[in-house]
Amino acid sequence: MKYFLLSILVTFVQAGVINIQPKCVTIRNVAYEEEILKDNVHFPYQLTLDYDTKTLFFSYTARTSEIFKLAYLNLKSNDYGLVNGIKGGFATAVNKQSHIVYMGGEGGAYQFDYDTKSATRLNIKYDVNIWQMFYKDGLYFTTYPEEKAYLYKNQEVIQVPNLKDKVMALGVTKDGNYIYSNSSGLFIYNKSIGKASNIGDYVVNGITSDINGNIYFSTPSGIYYIDDENNDIEELLKQEDIYGVAVEGNGNIIYANEDSIIRLKPTKKNCVSNQKNEIL
Ligand SMILES: *[C@@H]1O[C@H](CO)[C@@H](O)[C@H](O)[C@H]1NC(C)=O
């Protein structure tokens, strides 16, 4: 009996080996394969890249305490660790011009220090629970459970102009239009006509921009690009179990699933379909 069980186990393990063949996906007619950058991270959300230092920031849920923590992963050196000094760290954003990494958590907004790998609280009076951050001409952040959107600029915090409705996740396009989500769906606020319109019923769990300021977002079932010139949403990847997205300087997509951070890197392999566990 023991040997019988053992042999079943071995068969399963072997089947498992076949199944962890890198999955192949096609995006814009280019084939990509998965490269796992970090595994064993529970529910990684809110991916942000600092293009300058090639450091990826994300939050995850600590299994022991069930609270949010912020982690950094250097994509060049693989240096990985936890950010100290912030409670319930969840959100991050990078000011590319002044090389400041902002962080948000239960106690409000913080600034990251690369030397000590710790976060120091900013001297702003909003000790709110921060859900998401986005940097454009200032630091945009949303709060939870209020779902309000604020802008921190010139040492001042104001509610984001013309955005008084509920906001969970927020991005700002190159033209300065807001892309935001709430429980009613995804919206664009067109500042030239002063009007918000619904652009889909997506359940957004992450909004990010690439190095050129183009906006991408993720939902639990896909990754999307907002083509705001043609008013179009392009579905890049349709897949279950997505928790967040970031785009590298060279355009490669990094995304999170339930327990890992994955890079999609171009491959010469023949990728005929987007089937999961396809044997290449
Ligand atoms: C979400 O935002 C839209 C547009 O601003 C607004 O019409 C809608 O009422 C908001 N949804 C909720 C649940 O507040």
Ligand SMILES: *[C@@H]1O[C@H](CO)[C@@H](O)[C@H](O)[C@H]1NC(C)=O
């Ligand atoms: C904003 O509205 C103007 C006027 O209708 C239109 O030309 C423009 O394409 C809109 N921009 C977006 C991003 O929808």
